[in-house]
Amino acid sequence: MKIGLELHQQLATGKLFCPCPSELSEASRSQFFRRLRATSGEAGALDAAAQQQAARGRLYRYEVTPSSCLVEADEEPPHPLNPEALSVALSLAELLDAHPVDEIQVMRKLVVDGSNTSGFQRTALVAVDGVLQLNGRTYSLPTFCLEEDAARKVEAKDGDSAYRLDRLGIPLLEIATGPEIRSGPEAREVAEALGALLRATRRVRRGIGSIREDVNVSVEGGARVEIKGVQELRLIARFVENEGERQQKLIAIRDELVARAVSPPQAPVQPVTDLFRETTSRSLAGVIRSGGGVWGFALPGFGGLLGKSATDPERLGRELADRARAEGIGGILHSDELPGYGIDAATVAKVRSRLGAEEPQAAFVLVAGPDPAVALRALEAIRQRAEQALSGVPEETRDPLPEGRTRYSRPLPGRHRMYPETDVPPLRVPADLLASVRQHLPERPASARARLEREHGLSAELAHQLVRDGEVDVFDLLRAQGHPPALVARILTQDLPPLEERRGAPLAQSASERARILDGLLVEVARGRLAKEGAPPVLEKMVVEGLPLPAALTESGFAGGENPALEVQVESLLDREHTLWEARGMAAFQPLMGHLMASVRGRIDGQVVAEMLRERLGRRLASRTAPPEGASPTG
C-alpha cells in the first residue's frame, strides 16, 4: 500500500491576501448570493472536476462576518501576499531542509463548488524537496504551499448551499509527503510529527479544524484516491485501512467481471414508472404520486456484484449510489437488493423483462425522482461508474465520513485547473526575509523537550505533551511569571484540553492571550486566595462558559473578599475549641485541621492551612501559662 499525506495547517497570522484577522465568528452581518461557472484554464482546457461542479448551476449564499472584507466577497482584488504567513512557511521549509523557490507565483486553482467566492483557491508553491526523519526512516516532502482556506459551509438544504466568509482566506500551509508511507499507524505518526513542527513555529491556529489532512491511498493494482479534509489525526489509520479494503474489494470485483467477460454496459435507459403504480414502496409511491418517475437500465454480467447493504459496507452498489447522489439523486435501487424495500418478486420480474435483464447474471439499476433530466444524468453517471468497475479502482476524491468511511466527492482535479493569479505580481523571495527566518528559527521539538526536562524538572511525558500540543510558549510565559512548573504543566496538559474540547474552541488563539488569562488564575493560587484543587472548577467556568476570572470565582463560590482571612478563622477556632487543645496539646492538630478544611477547602491550599494552624497552635500551647483575655486575634 502506498500512502501520501497533505497537511493543511491554518496560520494565526491574519489572512493571506487581506488584512482581516484569522478568526472565526458566529456573527453574520449580511448576506449575498452568487453563481459560479467553469472557465477554461491556461491551456484552454476545462478541468473535469471543475466542470462537474459548475454544471450544477447553483445559487450560493454567503454570510458576511466581522472577519471578512471586500476581498472575501470578491468585490476587491487581493492584496499582496501576507509577509508573516510567508515567513512561517519559510521557517518550516528551513526546519525540514526544503528549498525555497526563487520566485513565487500565486496561482488560481479552480474550485467552483461554492466554497469560495472567486471560483478559485489562491495557492502558491513556496518551497520544494524537504525531508522528515522519523523513527529511522526518511520521508520526502516534495512541496510546501501557501494557500487560502475555503469558506465555511453552514447550511445545505434543497440544493441550496450557504457558506460563511470568516474562514475564507485564512492562510493554510500545505505540506505534502511523498507516497512512502506504508501503513495507517505510520501515516498518523508522520502527521503528528509534522503537526508538532508546525506548532513549534508558534504562529498556527489551534482548535478543531485548524489542521486538516488529505490522505492519498493506493493499493497494489489500485489507483490514487484522495480522502480530503480529515480533521482528526486519530482517524487517519482507520481511513487508510478502510480505503485499502475498498480498493481490494474493487479489484476483486474487476477480476470477477473480467472472468465473466463482461463488456461495458450499453443497455438503453427505459422508463418503468408504470410498473410501480401499485407499489407498496413508500418512497417510490411518493415520487410517482407527486408527478415524478422511475427509470433504469440493465447491467449484464453484474449480477451478485453490487452487494447488499446489510452484509457489505464497501460494495459496488454504494459506489453507484454515490455517483447518483453527486447528480442530486438521494438513492438508487438495484437488483442485488430486490425483492425488498416494499417491492415484490413479481414487480422485479417485470422490471427485468422491461430492461432486458433476464439472464441469470444480469443486474439492473433504478433511479426515481421528480425531474427526468436529473434522473437521466444520474443514470449516465452510474453507467460511467459501472464501466470503470471493469478496470478496477477509479482515481477520485472522496469525502471523509464520521465513522472512518468515505464517499465519492468528485474526479481528481488535474493541472489544467491551475492558472496564474494575474492580480498578484510574482514575488522574488526577499533575501533579507530569508536571512531573518534562518536567524530566528523556532526551537525544534526535540530540543524543546530536552529543555523542559532539564530546566523545569518536568517528566519526559509532560514535556512531550507540552511540545505535541504546542503549549511550550504558554508554559514559558507562565514560568516567567514565577508560577510553579508542575502546576502550570498540569493545567496545560490535563485540566485545559478536556475543557477546550467541551467548549469546541480554544480558550484563546494566541499564546500570549492564553498565558495572560491563565496567569490571572495562577496569581489567585499564588496569593493563597485559591487552592491548587480549586483551580479546575474555576477554569471550567472560564473555558466552558467563557466567564472572566472574577465572575468565574464568584460562580464557583470563591468570591475572595467575602471570606474572613485564614488567620482570623484559625484564631477564632482556637478560641472556640480551647478545651480540646488544652487537653490534647499538639495531638489536637488533626481534629482542628478537619474543622478548618471543612470551611476553606478549595479556597485555600491545604498546606497553607496546616502551616498556619501548626504555627498558631504552637504559639498558644507555648503561652498556655498565660491564656489570652478575650478573642482578639494577634497581628
Added chain:
Amino acid sequence: MKGSPSDPLAQLLSLPIGTPVRLVVNGRSWEGWTLPPDPLSSPRVVKLKVGSGYNVGVHVPENAEVEVRSGPPFGEERNPQNEKAQPSSSAANDGPRVLLLATGGTIASRVDYQTGGVRPVQSPEDLADVYPGLFQDGPVELRTVSEIFSEDMTPADWTRLAREVDRGFHEGSRGVVIAHGTDTLAYTAAALAFQFRRLPGPVVLAGAQRSIDRPSSDGPLNLLAAIRAARYADLGEVVVAMHHDPSDVQVDLHRATRVRKMHSTRRDAFRSLNVTPIGTVSEGRITLTEDHQPPQTGPPEGQFGFGERGALVWLVPGLTAEHLESACEDARGIVLAGTGMGHTHRSLIPWIRATSEKGVVIGMTTQCLEGEVDPFVYARGRELQRAGVVYLGDMLPETAYVKLLWALGHSPDPSRIKALLTAPLAGEMSTRRTLDEGSRS
C-alpha cells in the same frame, strides 16, 4: 533578459512555449514546461509550469543546464471530455435580433495565458465559450467595434459607436447592446444619449467589474440581462445594465445621463444619482418604472459628433485663477464642479467674469454629485451668476461635460450652446427630487 548563445537563459527563451524541459541549477533539478516570459519577474528568472500545475520562477545562472525532455508540449495532453461548448448546439434563430457591439474592456476580453496578455473576444464561438447561454434566447449578431480599454476611449469613439448603433437599427435589430469597459462607461452612455433624439429600441451598455476569465465574473449576468432588455424591454433610450448589489440576482437599468461609477472595484459600482434606476432585470424578468422613454416609431434620429476644447474643473480650496487659466487655456466651454450648491472662492470670480465675457460658456454643477446647484441661496451664487455662470440644476458634472462637448460640436454660438446646456434633452436633469431617490435609497 539577454545573453550569449551559450547562455542557458537564451536557450530557454528560444524554446516554444509549452516545451517540456529539465533545468539543473546548482545541482537542483526542475522539471516542467516553458511559459511566456513575465515582464514582472526579476532579472534572469524564468517561469516553469511544474507537474503539479503550479508556476514557479527559477533563477537561471550562467552555469545552469537546460535539457529538452521527451513528451508532449503542455496543453496538448487534454482530456477528450474537456471540449469546449459549441454555440450552434443551443443557438436559437427565432425571436428579435440583438446587435452586440464589443468595444474591448473587461467584459469582452479574455486572458490569453499563452502570451500573458489580454485579447478581445472576436468570434461568436469565443463569445459562447465565455458566456454560455448567450445565444439561447434568440439571435445575437456580434460586431467588434474596437479593442480598447475604456480609459482609452475618446469622443471620436463615441461618434463611431453612435453610427454603429444607428446602422444596427437600420439593419433591423430590435435593440443594441454595447459591451464596454467600466472606467468610462458612464461617459459613453451619456454621449450616446445626447446624440440620439429618437430611438426605436433600447441601447444597453454593460460592463464587468471582475474579469470574465474568473468563474465569479459579474459579466455574464450583466451581459445576459442587457441582451434580454435589448430584445424585450419597452424602451427607446440608452441605459446601463449593471449589478444592483453584490448578489448575482438583480441587474439595474440606469438612465444613461444619470449614472455614475461610484466604486472602483465592487460589482454594484454603478448608481443612479438623484433618481431611481428606471428598471430592473431579475431572473430574466424585466420591470420598468413609469419614468422611462418608450420606443419611438420610425428609424433612429440624432445629431452625431462632438466638439473640442471643453473642460471640466473641480473647484477645490487653494485653486487659483492661474490654475484655472492653465487648465482652461483655449477652452470654448467649461463645466465647473463647485462646492455645495455651486460655489467657489471669491478670488476666482474676476477670472470667471473675464473668461465668460470672452464668449466662453461656463456651467456650474456640484461636486456633491447628489442634489442641485442653486445660485439664489447664498450671495456667492448670485455673484457667480452675475459673472456669467449658468447653473445646471442636478446634472452630474461628467454628464454636463459630455453635453457641453456635444453642444460645442453642433453650434459655434455661445448663447446657443448655453441654451442647449440648460435645456433638458435626455433625462439628464429634473426639477423634482424625492426623499427615496438617489444612491442612498
